[in-house]
Amino acid sequence: MVLKSKDLLGIKELSAEEIMLVLNTAKTMKYVLTTNNKKTPHLQGKSIITLFYENSTRTRLSFELASKYMSASAANISASSSSVSKGETLIDTGKTIDMMGADVIIIRHPMSGAPHLLAKNINASVINAGDGMNEHPTQALLDMFTIWEKKGSLEGLKIAILGDIYHSRVARSNIYGMTKLGAEVSVAGPSTLLPPGIEKTGVKVFNTIQEAMIDADVVMALRIQLERQKKGLFPTTREYSRFFGLDEKRLKLAKEDALVMHPGPVNRGLELSTYVMDGDQSVINEQVMNGVAVRMALLYLLTRRNSGENIN
Amino acid sequence: MKILIKNGHVVDPKTNRDGIFDILIENGKISEVGNEIEFSNGDIIDAKGKYVFPGLVDAHCHLRDPGLEYKEDIETGTRSAAMGGFTSIACMPNTNPVIDNEAMVRYVLNKAKSEGIVNVFPIGAISKGSKGEELAEIGELKFAGAVAISDDGKPVKNASLMKKALQYSSMFDITVISHCEDPELAEEGVMNEGYYSTTMGLKGIPAAAEEVMVARELILAEYTKTPIHIAHVSTELSVDLIRNAKKRGVKVTAETCPHYFSLTEAACENFNTLAKVNPPLRTQKDVDAIIEGLKDGTIDIIATDHAPHHVDEKNVEFTIAANGLVGFETALPLAITYLVKPGHLTIQQLVEKMSVNPSKILGLNKGSLEIGQAADITIVDINEEYTVDVSKFKSKSKNSPYHGFKLQGTVYETIVNGKVIVKEKILL
Numbered sequence: 001m002v003l004k005s006k007d008l009l010g011i012k013e014l015s016a017e018e019i020m021l022v023l024n025t026a027k028t029m030k031y032v033l034t035t036n037n038k039k040t041p042h043l044q045g046k047s048i049i050t051l052f053y054e055n056s057t058r059t060r061l062s063f064e065l066a067s068k069y070m071s072a073s074a075a076n077i078s079a080s081s082s083s084v085s086k087g088e089t090l091i092d093t094g095k096t097i098d099m100m101g102a103d104v105i106i107i108r109h110p111m112s113g114a115p116h117l118l119a120k121n122i123n124a125s126v127i128n129a130g131d132g133m134n135e136h137p138t139q140a141l142l143d144m145f146t147i148w149e150k151k152g153s154l155e156g157l158k159i160a161i162l163g164d165i166y167h168s169r170v171a172r173s174n175i176y177g178m179t180k181l182g183a184e185v186s187v188a189g190p191s192t193l194l195p196p197g198i199e200k201t202g203v204k205v206f207n208t209i210q211e212a213m214i215d216a217d218v219v220m221a222l223r224i225q226l227e228r229q230k231k232g233l234f235p236t237t238r239e240y241s242r243f244f245g246l247d248e249k250r251l252k253l254a255k256e257d258a259l260v261m262h263p264g265p266v267n268r269g270l271e272l273s274t275y276v277m278d279g280d281q282s283v284i285n286e287q288v289m290n291g292v293a294v295r296m297a298l299l300y301l302l303t304r305r306n307s308g309e310n311i312n
Numbered sequence: 313m314k315i316l317i318k319n320g321h322v323v324d325p326k327t328n329r330d331g332i333f334d335i336l337i338e339n340g341k342i343s344e345v346g347n348e349i350e351f352s353n354g355d356i357i358d359a360k361g362k363y364v365f366p367g368l369v370d371a372h373c374h375l376r377d378p379g380l381e382y383k384e385d386i387e388t389g390t391r392s393a394a395m396g397g398f399t400s401i402a403c404m405p406n407t408n409p410v411i412d413n414e415a416m417v418r419y420v421l422n423k424a425k426s427e428g429i430v431n432v433f434p435i436g437a438i439s440k441g442s443k444g445e446e447l448a449e450i451g452e453l454k455f456a457g458a459v460a461i462s463d464d465g466k467p468v469k470n471a472s473l474m475k476k477a478l479q480y481s482s483m484f485d486i487t488v489i490s491h492c493e494d495p496e497l498a499e500e501g502v503m504n505e506g507y508y509s510t511t512m513g514l515k516g517i518p519a520a521a522e523e524v525m526v527a528r529e530l531i532l533a534e535y536t537k538t539p540i541h542i543a544h545v546s547t548e549l550s551v552d553l554i555r556n557a558k559k560r561g562v563k564v565t566a567e568t569c570p571h572y573f574s575l576t577e578a579a580c581e582n583f584n585t586l587a588k589v590n591p592p593l594r595t596q597k598d599v600d601a602i603i604e605g606l607k608d609g610t611i612d613i614i615a616t617d618h619a620p621h622h623v624d625e626k627n628v629e630f631t632i633a634a635n636g637l638v639g640f641e642t643a644l645p646l647a648i649t650y651l652v653k654p655g656h657l658t659i660q661q662l663v664e665k666m667s668v669n670p671s672k673i674l675g676l677n678k679g680s681l682e683i684g685q686a687a688d689i690t691i692v693d694i695n696e697e698y699t700v701d702v703s704k705f706k707s708k709s710k711n712s713p714y715h716g717f718k719l720q721g722t723v724y725e726t727i728v729n730g731k732v733i734v735k736e737k738i739l740l
Binding site: 012089090091109111112113114116117131132133134135169172195196197198200201 | 506507509510511512513515582624627628629630631
């Protein structure tokens with residue numbers, strides 16, 4: 001089996017089978033990560049470029065290490081230190097990188113749909129590393145991988161996603177992916193941070209995190225961006241934390257063995273209490289490790305697909 | 313110079329004609345309408361099997377001239393209009409500089425006279441520079457030839473300024489056209505707020521952003537007892553509010569555009585910037601309400617909101633793509649395909665909404681085939697099917713979401729002041 005598209009633009013575009021292909025491949029890659037010699041020849045002779053128009057620590061480093069562990073030539077471009085700051089358009093920047101022989105361009109961009117625009121205009125594979133409020137597919141894949149590894153399957157699991165759903169590309173990608181794998185997804189957050197029509201994506205919508213968390217197998221808190229408060233979407237971080245913060249008491253509403261997840265970076269004491277974040281149920285640090293494995297898997301699958309190998 | 317249009321099905325609501333008639337044009341004017349007109353020495357246009365309408369009038373378009381000629385200019389814009397069957401067009405003042413004074417109005421009129429091929433009627437700004445701060449010289453705008461005032465493209469945010477604009481312009485008997493959009497509610501929205509904006513992760517413009525200001529304008533028009541024209545109505549509640557205001561006797565008229573009865577927000581899927589327009593494409597419920605409003609007369613006219621943009625302004629991220637679509641060359645076929653063919657509007661109603669009413673609202677002496685009138689005539693085959701091909705557009709810009717659509721209705725002839733400018737579907 002191969003991935004259908006040359007690009008990974010979103011989970012929306014993937015089938016359940018494709019998601020499972022990535023997760024299964026990631027399992028092998030994770031094994032590589034745990035050995036003493038973290039080097040494979042899979043991406044030898046391939047060029048992987050990260051093109052980031054937004055700041056990032058973990059996603060960018062995760063992609064860069066994934067490329068290097070697999071012997072690719074990797075390079076980074078930041079919007080602030082490139083022709084982008086001279087007013088070059090996304091398509092022109094993309095074509096330039098394309099012509100230098102890039103096999104995969106990994107893009108993060110503040111505007112939804114930017115990776116789609118790039119993908120339409122260049123030959124290299126495009127991986128969306130987060131576009132506006134639209135999708136963050138590799139984050140969702142690593143989240144699903146983490147759950148799958150711990151629970152064996154997502155089928156029938158109750159998953160609660162809490163917080164700022166409106167602005168969250170992580171939430172959107174996870175909603176699409178988890179529902180495709182048969183999970184029962186609930187979302188909860190302040191009503192000003194729940195996007196209209198979200199219930200039509202197949203999730204249950206709640207205004208209290210307590211309702212969403214009852215009997216949950218997985219509880220995922222999202223980062224609250226402090227600038228949202230300035231826009232008046234909620235009154236104070238204090239009130240947010242009081243009604244929507246995940247603390248030890250509230251966590252008891254979920255199943256005893258429920259996983260606590262967060263895409264990071266965490267505002268300690270705001271959306272997650274320090275005790276929950278550092279507690280036994282938290283898999284936040286494993287998410288980070290799995291992120292490298294999932295990205296290795298993706299780079300492997302996309303480059304193999306495009307070389308015409310592994311077609312059967 | 314004489315032209316005889318023979319055997320066409322003439323629809324002229326003003327003279328109550330709806331049947332097969334010949335029309336004789338002499339010296340640029342309609343000189344005779346009747347059966348079997350005696351004729352020698354001139355051109356004959358055989359309109360058998362076709363409809364003959366008073367020339368279409370567009371109350372809302374953007375010619376981009378001056379200042380934005382890379383998108384469109386008066387020459388290309390009027391050629392595009394002619395291909396769409398429009399013989400008179402009213403252009404919005406959001407050019408660079410803004411048409412907010414007498415000299416600018418004269419510039420447009422002069423350029424239209426030398427380079428335009430249809431009648432061009434400039435619309436002046438409500439406020440200086442369309443900044444929404446101080447009234448423009450409305451009296452002088454009217455004196456120079458502006459047929460209406462509008463800050464189109466932007467709302468007049470300040471309700472008090474709009475109240476003054478209504479009061480002041482009523483003295484000069486000039487139509488005030490309002491672009492209804494509450495800027496705070498619209499925020500940084502780029503498409504209709506709803507399921508599609510949510511699943512594409514794009515900021516939404518709620519229907520309420522339009523409706524709140526429609527309500528405000530209706531209240532101000534009722535309070536000041538002055539007329540107001542609501543531009544590009546796109547939502548169900550806007551239609552309801554206008555319907556109710558008309559019942560209360562408010563002097564309100566309203567327009568919609570073909571995209572609000574033929575497309576929904578779903579057209580934006582896959583970040584299709586060609587479907588990015590303001591007000592944004594809405595839901596099916598809104599489309600149904602717009603059609604109902606056209607049927608029952610709540611919405612008086614169909615305008616194009618022809619908004620040309622360069623390819624570089626559309627082939628970018630959805631968030632920063634320009635708003636608007638070119639409309640002249642698809643408006644009539646869209647109205648025929650989506651309104652007349654399904655039985656929502658009769659041919660007479662179509663002519664009212666695309667010729668008679670816009671002419672009346674702007675106070676133009678157009679929209680009829682009476683004897684003595686300037687011969688502005690559009691000849692249409694309402695049954696001919698064709699596939700929209702944007703590369704054939706005469707407009708300088710090709711930003712249309714209708715490329716590849718199969719539509720019915722083709723313009724065979726466009727005649728302006730007795731001069732044939734489109735003949736057998738070809739621009740002369």
